Amino acid sequence: MPKTKKQETGDIGEKIAGRFLVGKGFEIIGWNYRKPWGEIDIIVRREGKIHFIEVKTVSLVSWTTTQQLGQIDRIIKSGKSFISERLNRPELKYTIHETGDIDDKNTTDGYRPEDNLHPWKLKRLKKAIQSYLSEKRMSEEDDWAFDAVTVRIDTKGKTAIVEYLEDIIL
DSSP, rough: OOOHHHHHHHHHHHHHHHHHHHHOOEEEEEEEETTEEEEEEEEEEEEEEEEEEEEEEEEEEEEOHHHHHHHHHHHHHTSSOOHHHHHGGGGGEEEEEEEGSOOOOOTTTTOOOGGOEEEEEEHHHHHHHHHHHHHHHOOOSSSSEEEEEEEEETTTEEEEEEEEOOOOOO
C-alpha cells in the first residue's frame, strides 16, 4: 500500500530528527518500535539514560509532482536497511536549525507539530514504552525519559527547524 504524503513527510522528519539527535550526542538504539497499542518513533541513549522520542513533523511545501513523489519513495525505501543510510542520504541533506536559531513565527501558518501530542496519543505511547521496558527486562525505575522532537521542513529550500522537548510527562 503506497504511503500518503503525510506519512512520507513523517518519515523524512524522523530521519532529520535522528540526525539532529546524533549531533546532540545521542546514540540511536532503535527505530519505529511498534505494538498494536502504540509506536515509539526513535529510541536513543545518552549517558546511560534511555530516551523514547516521539517525532512530530509538518511540511512547509507539499511534494506536488510525480517525479518528487517517486524520489521521496526511493529515499524512504533505500533508508530502511541501515541507520547510517537513514542519516546520510544525499537527498536528505537538510540544513537543520534549532528553533531559537531563526525566526520561525510564520513558517506553518500557526500550526505547531507539537499540537498533535494528544492525550490519547500519550496514553498509547505510555503503553508502548511499558512494553519496551518489559521486553528489555528493565523496570520503570530505570533511568528513562519520554521526549519529543518537532520538525518543520521546507522541502524546496532543504531546511528544517527542529525543536527538542525534554521530559514530557505521560
